[in-house]
Amino acid sequence: MISHPPERRTTREQLLRRAQMLATELSQHVHTPATAPVINLCRERDHFLLLFCAALLAHRTTLLPPSPTPHVIEALKHDHPGALQLDDQALKELAQGDEISASHRHSDPSTPAATSPSPLTALLNEHAWPSPTFTAVTLHTSGSTGEAQPHRRTWQQLRSGAALLAQRLALGERRYQLIGTVPAQHTYGLETTILLPLLTEHTVCAGCPLFPEDLRSLLTALSPPRILVTSPPHLRACLESAIEWPQTELILSATAPLSAELAQQAEERFGARVLEIYGSTETGALATRRTVETPIWQPLEGVELEAANGNWIASGPHFPSCTLHDVLELDPNGPGFFLHGRSRDMLKIAGKRHSAAALSALLQAAPGVRDAVILPPEDNPWDPARVAALVVAAPPDAAAVKGWLREHVDPVFLPRPLLFVDTLPRDPSGKLPRAALIELLERRRMQDES
Amino acid sequence: MAHTQLEHELAELLVDALNLEETTPESIAPEAPLFGDGLGLDSIDALELALAISRKYGFQLRADDTRNQEIFANLRALAAHIEANRADP
Structure with a gap:
């Protein structure tokens, strides 16, 4: 499930075993109610995944703040008394002295994905997973849309979302290695860099690189095929750097509109297919498009869009139905739509x-x-x-x-x-x-x- | 504390690249934090700064998470990092 760096390579079984230990650890060492939620501030993907799975196995909801700034966290803790707040450092300290976060140097590091055959149904029986209707995650909208609002997702909705996204990305039988420059605390980063590796056979790099050169060196260390999960500002910085990029089969971009020009450059310099994802914190991924080919967005399987009183209402198997903040125009020739910006x-x-x-x-x-x-x-x-x-x-x-x-x-x-x-x-x-x-x-x- | 020549050059680059209009290069103390409580820079600023540094000094900034904090701790640390890595010594 974790592909890089080598000393942190982890199979799904290893991660879940450690998550089970961590879940026990949380209940023994921290004096809070057994079902108190967990505020997951980990930047490293392996830490985030470990804590996320531990919370699931302990039937604790994971709270994800819109930003890691202190006053935002304080507000979250005020709304959820007893919530456990853990970042990379706190997780390491909590796990010190036992095997929870220890690297598994003796495990076979060659093909982590190959050693974890599609085990989800088996794992569901093996571990104390929550019920499908359990609120696995509460995301929060960021400041650009006013007051921070909670948006809940059930365990079943998260699983449906990951399956629909994987289906849309059309990755076939190949096992991809993901790397992300976006935080796992936001819907986009969660769906791509956390839920895909957890619920499909693709693996993710532990690091969350900032500088283009860091990204290049990590990308190069991943064995192909690769997926880069990023955003337009980061992609622009990468393309403006005088860096030769390794072949990257797929680049995902979201959070802001990507210009066709930037998409074209990225396709050429990375040898990539560049897909944009349209979605929101309220809904998760709703639609995708290959920016160099078409302005029309194709909704994910099962997503329905309905006009009502000048607004658009979206529904789908992976989120509660809600009103979109964007102006859509349905494509008269197919199931897709054009996006004309935010209604407000x-x-x-x-x-x-x-x-x-x-x-x-x-x-x-x-x-x-x-x-x-x-x-x-x-x-x-x-x-x-x-x-x-x-x-x-x-x-x-x-x-x-x-x-x-x-x-x-x-x-x-x-x-x-x-x-x-x-x-x-x-x-x-x-x-x-x-x-x-x-x-x-x-x-x-x-x-x-x- | 006075700037070295490189620190001054770097302070100018910082003010220029990040459009810190209300800040003069001289006012950036060599050991004051750049991020958070100091100049209040964020990760997008770090990206911009990395780009400006790569153009001016001919090398790409690299950092894992811990070294990232060291290198960008303050002007002095950043200058030392550039001195050690620049392509045009």
């Missing part, structure tokens, strides 16, 4: 409507622009009737960017002001929290005045 981002200026997300995407495609975001008039301290834009570009040429934009949208949507910045305050999953954007605008505004 819908701009209305001088009686004309445009999606802020679509406008941001347009701006991102302007000449010389590397990253950009449109802020709605209500967030614009200079002119409350116009959108503002924060743009990362080299060289910063406002006339060129505005000229390009003018060719594509109604002039009422031209940003006033269009500000150049060196970087946008994206969070680890690539999202732009509204509070951070407003703070950035306010800082610029105060500078202008001083």
